[in-house]
Amino acid sequence: MDKAYFVSDVHLNSEEDPRWPQFLNFLLSLDNKKITHLFLVGDIFDLWIADHYCFKDKYRPFIAEIKRLQDSGVEVHYFEGNHDLYLKHFWSKVIGVQVHEEFGSFELNKKLIRVEHGDLIDPDDKGYLALRHILRTGFMKLFALYMPAFIVVKLGEFASRKSRHYTSEVKTIDKPLAIKKIRAHAERVSRDVPYNFIISGHMHVRDDFTIKEDHWKTRSINLGSWLSGKIKVFYIDKNKQKFIDIK
Numbered sequence: 001m002d003k004a005y006f007v008s009d010v011h012l013n014s015e016e017d018p019r020w021p022q023f024l025n026f027l028l029s030l031d032n033k034k035i036t037h038l039f040l041v042g043d044i045f046d047l048w049i050a051d052h053y054c055f056k057d058k059y060r061p062f063i064a065e066i067k068r069l070q071d072s073g074v075e076v077h078y079f080e081g082n083h084d085l086y087l088k089h090f091w092s093k094v095i096g097v098q099v100h101e102e103f104g105s106f107e108l109n110k111k112l113i114r115v116e117h118g119d120l121i122d123p124d125d126k127g128y129l130a131l132r133h134i135l136r137t138g139f140m141k142l143f144a145l146y147m148p149a150f151i152v153v154k155l156g157e158f159a160s161r162k163s164r165h166y167t168s169e170v171k172t173i174d175k176p177l178a179i180k181k182i183r184a185h186a187e188r189v190s191r192d193v194p195y196n197f198i199i200s201g202h203m204h205v206r207d208d209f210t211i212k213e214d215h216w217k218t219r220s221i222n223l224g225s226w227l228s229g230k231i232k233v234f235y236i237d238k239n240k241q242k243f244i245d246i247k
Contacts, residue, residue: 003035004235011226036075070096077097082119109236113198200223
């Protein structure tokens with residue numbers, strides 16, 4: 001039986017951050033749960049770019065726990081967000097985690113599941129979509145990989161602050177509109193493929209909605225953010241699919 005956890009938008013920053021021990025304890029707790037899959041659905045770190053030593057040093061405890069889970073047989077998938085980019089250089093090649101630049105489709109317990117960070121949910125966000133395209137060009141990937149670490153950190157921290165402000169304080173200032181966009185996206189993609197679940201993050205709004213059609217239904221889950229309010233992850237096994245509180 002597949003047992004999977006889905007988590008996004010933790011935005012880990014420093015050891016003083018209350019989310020730091022919460023996320024570490026969550027990873028440690030998975031030892032006793034006999035899980036088969038862990039999905040890191042983007043923006044786990046407030047900033048991670050390529051394989052620069054500054055990120056590997058800063059987030060060493062989390063790297064160790066994720067690697068331990070991977071080595072123990074847990075299938076770990078990491079989806080690039082808008083705060084964590086060019087992950088294959090370290091997370092895939094060194095740790096062995098499966099990295100996804102866009103969405104992925106999975107079958108768990110005979111259910112078809114689409115997983116994505118969610119930064120492509122809003123087709124009207126032309127400015128971000130253009131920036132996203134530029135950041136994923138071959139030139140920018142090479143530039144980020146070979147740029148001195150201190151420049152990466154300075155530029156990344158500036159971009160991270162702007163992105164977090166935009167996502168947390170601009171896009172979600174109208175929560176009903178954010179939810180409307182999440183659900184509209186789920187309806188669009190489920191017309192092409194009848195997914196049982198569509199799981200995303202990015203929007204910093206937690207939402208659980210079922211799309212019902214004549215011959216199928218799709219449950220759309222947006223994981224929300226760890227930045228405020230109750231912290232939750234989503235869990236799936238053969239018998240239950242639900243949000244679980246993290247303390």
